[in-house]
Amino acid sequence: MGKLNNKFPGKDVSNDDLKNKFPLCAKKYKTHKSKFKVAGIEFGGKTIPIFAGPNLAESRSLVFKTAKEIKKIGIHFMRAGAFKPLTFPYRSKKYYETREEGIKWLREASNFYKLPIISEIMEEKFLPLFCENVDILQIGSRNMQNYPLLTACAKTMKPIMLKRHYGSSIRDLLGAAEYILCEGNKKVLLCERGVVAPHTHRATSRFLLDLQAIPALKEITHLPIIVDPSHATFWSDWVESMALASIAAGADGVMLEVHPNPKKAAVDPLQPINFPQLKSLVKKMDNVAKVLFKKRVL
Numbered sequence: 001m002g003k004l005n006n007k008f009p010g011k012d013v014s015n016d017d018l019k020n021k022f023p024l025c026a027k028k029y030k031t032h033k034s035k036f037k038v039a040g041i042e043f044g045g046k047t048i049p050i051f052a053g054p055n056l057a058e059s060r061s062l063v064f065k066t067a068k069e070i071k072k073i074g075i076h077f078m079r080a081g082a083f084k085p086l087t088f089p090y091r092s093k094k095y096y097e098t099r100e101e102g103i104k105w106l107r108e109a110s111n112f113y114k115l116p117i118i119s120e121i122m123e124e125k126f127l128p129l130f131c132e133n134v135d136i137l138q139i140g141s142r143n144m145q146n147y148p149l150l151t152a153c154a155k156t157m158k159p160i161m162l163k164r165h166y167g168s169s170i171r172d173l174l175g176a177a178e179y180i181l182c183e184g185n186k187k188v189l190l191c192e193r194g195v196v197a198p199h200t201h202r203a204t205s206r207f208l209l210d211l212q213a214i215p216a217l218k219e220i221t222h223l224p225i226i227v228d229p230s231h232a233t234f235w236s237d238w239v240e241s242m243a244l245a246s247i248a249a250g251a252d253g254v255m256l257e258v259h260p261n262p263k264k265a266a267v268d269p270l271q272p273i274n275f276p277q278l279k280s281l282v283k284k285m286d287n288v289a290k291v292l293f294k295k296r297v298l
């Protein structure tokens with residue numbers, strides 16, 4: 001077997017990976033960092049963009065109410081799923097999708113409140129709908145290694161946020177991102193959203209936020225790193241500390257679940273914070289960014 005020239009002893013990314021497996025993800029030089037704009041908002045620059053919104057675009061009124069409130073707070077992008085990957089196949093009345101209709105509500109609210117949209121795409125056949133109505137295509141953790149989907153999304157040249165699968169290594173994540181970059185699509189965001197670990201703190205903590213992934217990724221890739229503490233903690237009381245820690249660890253963006261009445265959320269009701277909590281959190285994140293990095297959130 002050939003000797004692996006590994007500059008990172010004990011880590012799973014080798015120099016060979018950087019040169020031959022994901023050269024487009026790899027930094028060209030120490031300070032190389034991707035900067036690009038989506039709907040006029042810059043990633044990798046002086047402002048750290050925040051995404052917020054409900055898990056599911058439950059209704060037109062929820063989408064409009066959320067857009068109105070988060071716009072007031074200064075949030076940069078609205079998130080909401082209309083096509084939802086659910087861990088179990090039985091869709092009760094509680095677990096529904098709003099599909100094409102949900103995407104249209106998002107677009108309408110986006111136009112009205114001037115708030116760009118990110119939403120998850122699960123199947124290539126919906127690309128025309130998404131390309132017309134959504135500003136960033138979200139590829140969910142479960143589809144991180146769905147290579148035909150990655151390639152099809154990449155070819156549209158739409159900005160893409162790729163969520164790390166909760167069981168995948170950083171090497172696998174970068175391999176997946178390379179599938180997008182090698183189609184010539186440079187607008188790629190990576191998202192850390194929690195990993196599965198044998199140890200969790202209580203039954204509701206399904207995932208463990210891998211904050212170390214932020215500095216680890218920054219050593220080897222120029223792509224902006226977004227953190228989703230809502231999915232990672234699965235527990236709204238822990239979102240604030242993990243969001244602040246994400247900023248402190250150097251995140252280039254944060255995705256937060258918010259709902260006017262979290263307990264009534266159709267999907268994952270333990271996870272969203274409410275609007276006053278979001279407002280206070282964003283202010284604190286802004287302070288952390290300012291003090292540590294001379295960057296802003298607001």
Ligand code: PEP
Nearest residue numbers: 081140141142163193231
């Ligand atoms: C989501 O962001 O709505 C979502 C389903 O996230 P994940 O793919 O990380 O579970």
Ligand code: MN
Nearest residue numbers: 055231267268
């Ligand atoms: Mn979820």
